[in-house]
């Protein structure tokens with residue numbers, strides 16, 4: 591590819607767009623613009639960025655960021671890219687967080703939800719956890735107070751019974767459905783972000799069971815889920831002392847999450 595001079599930028603944009611489109615990328619125009627901006631006018635670098643994308647690497651890993659609820663979130667290779675489908679859950683979580691409140695974001699990944707909560711409630715404390723050290727480093731660089739470990743295990747015990755909100759996008763794909771995920775997913779990502787066990791709800795069930803230890807009475811638990819998991823978990827919510835269990839829908843009317851209040 592030729593060196594990019596300002597008058598040649600449009601040509602390079604057209605070349606990158608054409609190659610992405612030919613490879614089947616539906617948002618070729620937007621992606622080409624992002625790759626071009628990331629290349630800083632260096633044609634050789636742009637070539638390498640384009641090749642990475644054509645091999646299926648997530649765009650956010652190449653450009654180093656993803657937008658989430660209007661915020662620019664740093665994302666590094668290896669870390670789950672926050673999805674726009676998660677935004678309604680994050681907004682619901684923010685609406686349940688009172689002034690000077692405490693929120694816990696389990697399975698935080700890049701820390702996208704935690705960052706949004708911090709942005710909406712600068713006077714609140716937001717803490718997060720993740721099992722993956724790369725995700726913990728990424729969330730830390732996004733300014734999140736994050737602890738490395740399994741679900742609630744790494745949290746300071748002083749937080750018990752004090753959280754106003756617990757929110758989580760834990761892995762929830764049933765193991766038997768993992769092969770249905772897009773072909774490129776596991777060429778780059780780990781199963782750690784997706785595999786929710788036999789019925790998909792194994793980790794969700796653990797979050798549900800462990801949440802009451804950290805929530806105050808009246809506090810909210812909000813979880814992303816898929817398929818019929820909202821139905822599968824109904825009895826668990828009741829058993830663990832939750833009420834006001836409501837579904838969170840996406841634009842297509844599909845259930846994408848569940849919100850409940852700790853009553854008992």
Ligand SMILES: C[S@@+](CC[C@H](N)C(=O)[O-])C[C@H]1O[C@@H](n2cnc3c(N)ncnc32)[C@H](O)[C@@H]1O
Pocket residue numbers: 670671672673676696697698699700701702703719720721722725739740741758759760761782783784793
């Ligand atoms: C689907 S990603 C969601 C990331 C982030 N919440 C988001 O929406 O962008 C799930 C995350 O959970 C983490 N994870 C998986 N099992 C975990 C566990 N038992 N405890 C803590 N984190 C876990 C993975 O490392 C991954 O970062």
